[in-house]
Amino acid sequence: MGMAAESQFHVLAVDDSLCDRKLIERLLQKSSCQVTTVESGSKALEFLGLRQGLQSNDPNELSTSPHIHQEVEVNLIITDYCMPGMTGYDLLKKVKESSAFKNIPVVIMSSENVPARISRCLEEGAEEFFLKPVRLADLNKLKPHMMKTKLKNQKLEEIEEASKDETALVEPEIKDSTKIEILPLQQDLQLVQQEEQTLCTNNKRKSMEEGISTDRALTRFDGITTTV
Amino acid sequence: MNTTIVAQLQRQFQDYIISLYQQGFLDNQFSELRKLQDEGTPDFVSEVVSLFFDDCAKLINNMSKSLERPENVDFKQVDSGVHQLKGSSSSVGARMVKNVCISFKECCDVQNREGCLRCLQQVDYEYKMLKTKLQDLFKLEQQILQAGGTIPQVDIN
Numbered sequence: 001m002g003m004a005a006e007s008q009f010h011v012l013a014v015d016d017s018l019c020d021r022k023l024i025e026r027l028l029q030k031s032s033c034q035v036t037t038v039e040s041g042s043k044a045l046e047f048l049g050l051r052q053g054l055q056s057n058d059p060n061e062l063s064t065s066p067h068i069h070q071e072v073e074v075n076l077i078i079t080d081y082c083m084p085g086m087t088g089y090d091l092l093k094k095v096k097e098s099s100a101f102k103n104i105p106v107v108i109m110s111s112e113n114v115p116a117r118i119s120r121c122l123e124e125g126a127e128e129f130f131l132k133p134v135r136l137a138d139l140n141k142l143k144p145h146m147m148k149t150k151l152k153n154q155k156l157e158e159i160e161e162a163s164k165d166e167t168a169l170v171e172p173e174i175k176d177s178t179k180i181e182i183l184p185l186q187q188d189l190q191l192v193q194q195e196e197q198t199l200c201t202n203n204k205r206k207s208m209e210e211g212i213s214t215d216r217a218l219t220r221f222d223g224i225t226t227t228v
Numbered sequence: 229m230n231t232t233i234v235a236q237l238q239r240q241f242q243d244y245i246i247s248l249y250q251q252g253f254l255d256n257q258f259s260e261l262r263k264l265q266d267e268g269t270p271d272f273v274s275e276v277v278s279l280f281f282d283d284c285a286k287l288i289n290n291m292s293k294s295l296e297r298p299e300n301v302d303f304k305q306v307d308s309g310v311h312q313l314k315g316s317s318s319s320v321g322a323r324m325v326k327n328v329c330i331s332f333k334e335c336c337d338v339q340n341r342e343g344c345l346r347c348l349q350q351v352d353y354e355y356k357m358l359k360t361k362l363q364d365l366f367k368l369e370q371q372i373l374q375a376g377g378t379i380p381q382v383d384i385n
Contacts, residue, residue: 017283017316017319018279019283019316019320023264027264082315132315133318136260136263
């Protein structure tokens with residue numbers, strides 16, 4: 001892929017259960033992700049607001065957060081559905097309605113297999129719906145989604161950097177030698193987008209179909225335990 | 229390193245953990261937890277189950293308060309407690325505890341206070357029983373490590 005060694009995927013995990021937070025954190029670390037865990041939807045939004053300065057199109061949003069670290073980005077949000085106060089669904093909606101964060105893929109986890117709930121989440125824009133307890137095999141499905149945001153962010157960063165220069169305005173297709181990295185990224189981005197579209201539709205269909213027939217896994221195979 | 233001692237301890241460990249699965253104290257999720265543990269995170273499982281047991285104590289205490297007065301039972305609170313307990317027991321593979329929660333929820337749904345009290349007592353018993361069992365298991369692990377051996381991977385599938 002040609003990405004730097006330190007640029008791991010950064011996942012924001014939201015769960016009100018301390019036990020489950022510890023578990024999802026370990027699962028994500030085992031999948032080579034950087035993890036931040038929070039205990040509620042509002043804490044999640046707070047974290048995003050303080051960290052995600054780059055993706056915001058609204059200059060007013062930036063002014064409310066004095067400490068913006070442009071290097072820290074979130075490539076995926078994974079959240080429990082049933083939480084007091086703001087549910088995972090509420091959080092999903094807030095994220096998708098925000099101009100700053102709507103491109104961050106959101107995954108919902110739930111201990112209950114409720115088809116209506118699942119389709120509602122998927123319709124609202126959730127990429128995946130995992131039944132708890134979540135396993136390593138489930139997390140392997142997340143890589144394409146996270147890849148997409150990462151590439152997008154990198155592209156945005158490079159454009160940002162370039163626009164700070166005194167030199168000419170930069171467009172993604174520019175042939176200037178210092179900006180040549182953008183071209184392959186854009187191609188990859190398109191590839192990943194296509195892949196992700198197909199995955200998304202397949203998963204959504206699969207989840208809808210299996211949600212009613214089985215009482216177990218929606219997005220994992222029944223009875224097969226993946227040995228790591 | 230005394231290889232005989234290590235081998236004996238390892239066998240003991242293996243037999244013990246298999247018996248916990250066979251007797252239904254633990255389910256497959258516990259083995260998933262063990263897979264997440266490695267040299268870098270040697271205490272992962274014991275830390276997670278410790279959080280779980282703390283959770284149990286807290287939730288049981290709260291539910292007990294809600295069920296205390298027959299004329300004023302907060303079934304909503306009890307239901308919430310059962311839901312959380314069921315969730316975390318499922319996450320760590322505490323099979324017996326989880327199963328009691330299923331019955332517990334049914335009693336809650338029909339607002340059966342007596343039934344709830346029985347389930348509460350049972351879930352208290354089950355989590356404490358499991359806690360003792362796992363403490364023994366972790367002790368065996370420590371003994372193996374101290375004797376210079378490695379902890380066996382037990383595949384229950």
